[in-house]
Amino acid sequence: MGSLIINQKLVHNENAKDLMALCPFGAISYEEQKLNISSGCKMCKLCVKKSDGVITYQEDIKAKIDKDLWKGICVYVDHLAGRIHRVTYELIGKALELAKVTDHPVYALMIGHDVGESAEKLLHYGVDKVYVYDHPLLKDFTIEPYTAAFCDFIDKVKPSSVLVGATNLGRQLAPRVAARRRTGLTADCTVLEMKENTDLVQIRPAFGGNIMAQIISPDTRPQFCTVRYKVFNEPKPGKDASGEIIKLEIDESKLGSGIEVLSYVDKPKDIDISESDVIVAVGRGAMSEGARRMATELADLLGGNLACTRPLVEGSILDAKRQIGLSGRTVKPKFIICLGISGSVQFVAGMKSSDCIVAINSDRNAAIFDYAHYGIVGDVNEIVPQLIAKIKEGRANV
Amino acid sequence: MRILVCVKQVPGSSNVQVDPVTGVLKRDGVQSKMNPYDLYALETALCLTERFGGSVEVITMGPPQAKAIIREAICMGVKQGTVLSDRRFAGADVLATAYTLSQGIRKTGEYDLIICGKQTTDGDTAQVGAEIAEFLNLPNVAGVLSVQEVLGESIVVTASQDDKVVTMSLKLPCLISVDGDINTPRLPSYKVGKSVTDDLIHFLSLDDFEDQNVHNYGLSGSATQVERIFSPEKNTEKHEIEGTSLQQADKLYALLHSKKLV
Numbered sequence: 001m002g003s004l005i006i007n008q009k010l011v012h013n014e015n016a017k018d019l020m021a022l023c024p025f026g027a028i029s030y031e032e033q034k035l036n037i038s039s040g041c042k043m044c045k046l047c048v049k050k051s052d053g054v055i056t057y058q059e060d061i062k063a064k065i066d067k068d069l070w071k072g073i074c075v076y077v078d079h080l081a082g083r084i085h086r087v088t089y090e091l092i093g094k095a096l097e098l099a100k101v102t103d104h105p106v107y108a109l110m111i112g113h114d115v116g117e118s119a120e121k122l123l124h125y126g127v128d129k130v131y132v133y134d135h136p137l138l139k140d141f142t143i144e145p146y147t148a149a150f151c152d153f154i155d156k157v158k159p160s161s162v163l164v165g166a167t168n169l170g171r172q173l174a175p176r177v178a179a180r181r182r183t184g185l186t187a188d189c190t191v192l193e194m195k196e197n198t199d200l201v202q203i204r205p206a207f208g209g210n211i212m213a214q215i216i217s218p219d220t221r222p223q224f225c226t227v228r229y230k231v232f233n234e235p236k237p238g239k240d241a242s243g244e245i246i247k248l249e250i251d252e253s254k255l256g257s258g259i260e261v262l263s264y265v266d267k268p269k270d271i272d273i274s275e276s277d278v279i280v281a282v283g284r285g286a287m288s289e290g291a292r293r294m295a296t297e298l299a300d301l302l303g304g305n306l307a308c309t310r311p312l313v314e315g316s317i318l319d320a321k322r323q324i325g326l327s328g329r330t331v332k333p334k335f336i337i338c339l340g341i342s343g344s345v346q347f348v349a350g351m352k353s354s355d356c357i358v359a360i361n362s363d364r365n366a367a368i369f370d371y372a373h374y375g376i377v378g379d380v381n382e383i384v385p386q387l388i389a390k391i392k393e394g395r396a397n398v
Numbered sequence: 399m400r401i402l403v404c405v406k407q408v409p410g411s412s413n414v415q416v417d418p419v420t421g422v423l424k425r426d427g428v429q430s431k432m433n434p435y436d437l438y439a440l441e442t443a444l445c446l447t448e449r450f451g452g453s454v455e456v457i458t459m460g461p462p463q464a465k466a467i468i469r470e471a472i473c474m475g476v477k478q479g480t481v482l483s484d485r486r487f488a489g490a491d492v493l494a495t496a497y498t499l500s501q502g503i504r505k506t507g508e509y510d511l512i513i514c515g516k517q518t519t520d521g522d523t524a525q526v527g528a529e530i531a532e533f534l535n536l537p538n539v540a541g542v543l544s545v546q547e548v549l550g551e552s553i554v555v556t557a558s559q560d561d562k563v564v565t566m567s568l569k570l571p572c573l574i575s576v577d578g579d580i581n582t583p584r585l586p587s588y589k590v591g592k593s594v595t596d597d598l599i600h601f602l603s604l605d606d607f608e609d610q611n612v613h614n615y616g617l618s619g620s621a622t623q624v625e626r627i628f629s630p631e632k633n634t635e636k637h638e639i640e641g642t643s644l645q646q647a648d649k650l651y652a653l654l655h656s657k658k659l660v
Contacts, residue, residue, distance in 0.1 A: 003486075003618070027461065027488070040461030043489025043617045080560060141559070142566075143531075143538055168541045168559045175492065175525035179532035184621030185492055187523035202622075205630065206522070212630045220621045230658055258537035258569035262554070264562045272579070278659060302659050335657055356657065358650065369636075374653060376639045376646050386647035391660050394651070 003058055004037055004047070010054045011035045019047055019054065067160070067198050070221040073099050074159035075127070076150075076174075077110040078167050080141075082118040086234060087165035091227060092125045093235035094192055095163055101194040107131060107159060111149045113139035116245075123241035130245045131157065137255040141169050143176055145255040150177045152250045159222050161200045163192070166226040178224040184217030185224040190231055200225065230277065230334075271305060271321050278304025279333045281324060281351070284311050285340020285361060286380050292317070294384050295339055301391050307331065309347050325350040339380045343368025360384070399452030399548065401443045402509040404499060404530065405436040405471060405479075407464040408520040432467040435515030437583035439576050442545060443513050444475045444584065450548045453477045457506060459487060459498050468599045473586030477598070480506050484603040489617030492521075496529030498615055501607040503534060506600075511553065512536070512573040527575040537568050540575040 016030035027040035028047065035054070047055045073095040078085040088108075095106045105128040110119050113136050122130045133149040150173065154162075164174040166188050178185035190212075191203035199216045200223040206213040217223040273279060280299040282292060292306075299306045310325060312318045324331055326346040336351055337358040343366055351357070352371050359372035360380050369375040376383065410429035443454040456471045456479035458464050468479035482502040490498060503512070512534075514527035524540070531538030541558035552567045558577060568574070604615060613619060639649045654660045 003616075037485055037488070038461045039459075039483045039485050039487050040463070041485065041488035080562065085560070143528075147532075168557075171524050172528050172538065172540045175496075175528035176532045176538070178621075179493060179496060179529035182493065182621065184623075185525060186622055187492075187525055201625075206627070211627050213627050214625045215622050216625055217621050218623055233658065258572060259539065260567045262565040262567060264559075264564055267558065267561050267563050302654070335654075335659060358653070373635065374637050374639055374650075376650065378643055378646055382643040383647050383650070386644055387650050387654075390647060390651040391654070394655075394660055 004041070004043075004045075005056045005058050006035050006037065007054055007056065008034060010052075015051065015054060019051055022047060022050055065219060065221060067221065070158050070160040070198070072105045072107050072128075072157065072159040073161045073163065074107040074109055074153075074157070074222070076162065076164040076170065077108050077119075077122065077130075078165040078170055079110070079112060079115065079118060081139075082112065082115045084118055084121065085165055085167055085229070087167065087227070087229040088122075089125060089234045089237075090229070090232040091163045091165060092122070092127055094227075094232045095161075096126050096235070098161070098192060098194040098200070101196060102160075102198050104160060104198070105129065107157065109150070109153055111138055111146055113137075119245050120241070121237075123243050123245070124237035124239070125235060126238065126242065128243050130243065132245060132247050133250060134247065135250070135252070135255060137252065137257075140261040141173075142257040142259040142261065143172055144257045144259070146173055147176045147180060148254040149248075149250050151180055152254070153248060154181060154222060156248065160198045161194075161223045161225075164224065164226045166228040170226050174224050174226050181220075181222070183220040183222060183224060184215075185226070186215045186217075187226050189225045189227050192225065192227070199223070271319065273305045273307045273322055273324065274329045274331050276305040276307075276331065277334045278302045279307045279324075279331060279336040279351075279354075280304055281307040281309070281336060281338045281341060282312065282318075283309040283338065283341030283347075285342070287312060287315070287317065287340070291340070291381060291384075294381075294388065298337070298384060298388055298391075301388065302335075304333070304335070307336075309341055309344070338368055338372070339384065341368050342366045343371060399447060399450050399510045400507065401446060401452060401454045401511045401513060402503065402506070403436065403439050403443050403454060403456045403471070403476070404512065404514045404527070405440070405456050405458045405467055406433045406518050406520075407431070407458065407460050407467045408433045408518055430463070430466075432470055433515060433518045433520075435517055435519070435578050436467075437515075438578055438580055439513040439515040440471060440474055440476065441581045441583040442542075442576050443511075445581070446511075446545060446548065452510075455479060455506070455509075457499065457502055458482065459490070459495060459502070462601070465599045465601075469591070469594055470586050472594050472598055473588075473591045474584055475587075475590075478600065479598070480600045480602055482602050484605075484615075486604050486612055486618075487616045489620065490615065491620035491622045492523055492525045492529060493621050494615055494617075494619035496526045497533055497619060499526070500530050500533035501609055502602055503530070504608060505602055505606055508571070510570045512571070514573065514575040516540075516575060516578050524575070527573060531573040534573070536571055536573045538573040538575070539566065539568060542574045542576045543580055545574070 075091040164170040186202040193201040358374045359368040360376045459482040517524035547554040
């Protein structure tokens, strides 16, 4: 896309020193009256802005692609033996929103074997077309045949953007396809927007979530991105089916693989709290057996994990793997609810960067309230059972 | 068995902020370290050679200082390593990074197995491994939990796929990306460290590659473009949920609902 040009004539000891100090990546050096930029450069172009012409940026002249030849937003249907992963519906909902800007159709792409029935379900979500590759050699997910089918689809349909769920499967398939088509791929987008010129604006956290980066792929198509589960809203399925299912064929010779799936077993339910999106944490104020049972039930209902403070581990009440804090695990879930936790410095150090913190404690002056986004002064043993009842009632009404 | 592990030097801390005036990244200090996820890949490789014989090498792309992590890998038991270093590699996205590594790998030798870590702690994309496999035309699988057997022409691995663990066999040569926390990486040996000489650390630049087209590397070879970077909106507002316990439970339920948790 471009390169940095150093105008050595303008370089002298002083501005060289300034530039070396300026570079956040330590990529600028000055030796024998010559300024050098090393491969530590990340092309942040700060030096271009601040060097008064010593370092300039030269744009490459690239062959422009005809963006009008690429039409439609495609959602890859993530499934295991026809069981569709819910992230697929969330992405369809987002794709429909994005498509409004450019008036493009929305497609779903499903690759597998005997998936006809599942494909029908997608017609209740407002997609224009569901493209299906159905072949015995596509029964298990193996990378080469799935990549071949995906690329075959891209060549035939030419979608402008492709959204893939950031599941284990999607994280392997999307990069492989994007690399084969030499196009851009942005992982784990949290915000997607569409420009009128069909460029997909992809926003994702970078550097451990301290920075957000806004990314586009202006010169290649299709534009690939992956999105994690539960980032976007799942639309409600409509009563009536709309759109059509189109079967696509691929030559069997392209479906060979060096991988053979031997067996599947259910994953044992792990208790890696550092990977949890949702955590219910209990402290000294919720140490009784009843309170713990309640907290476990709440964690299960929310699809999360139970965690605790140090006293519960020291009292051999819960496993050390569940401990949050300096001497336990550091967690950064999307949601954490702290029950009967005072909020010691050591505990808070292990969870304070969580996206949303709720605390319930009977002591109004508990330190945890300094960190909680939502504080509830009250009795855990009264509030939580009512919350659980409410969640169950909500489930029953769906 | 000849194994290659792809490694990366990453900032020692992820504590970076955006300068509110210039909109540019501020990094505190220049300390860097081996990407923690790569340690599990190295441990997997070293264990395999202990069981089945062979040797482990490492490769990285980065500035000349990245040789520090090659040295660290050698201290863990790796035979030798290569740094792909060239100003023309700067500003590479996933596509250009994977392509550069694949070109470097073509140059450093033929391997039976290439192992990558799950992801890096600075880029966090977990995509480079799969793209390298594509450029080298190898079968690949990510989320590998264990390598169970090496059978001449193939290996048997277990890998995580959502709520299932899949056992599969892969023909060699192939590329696997291992999960984090699947083993306990060994510590570098101080004794070996004293005897590591620089001739075990090789440097390659674009001039050494088969593909000499500069437009396939660095920023030029990148398909994605960062339009801007900014600080995330921090949820700093504090709310108190008041009322009777029933009202509090109701409001909490509404909050859970808005967060799509119920």
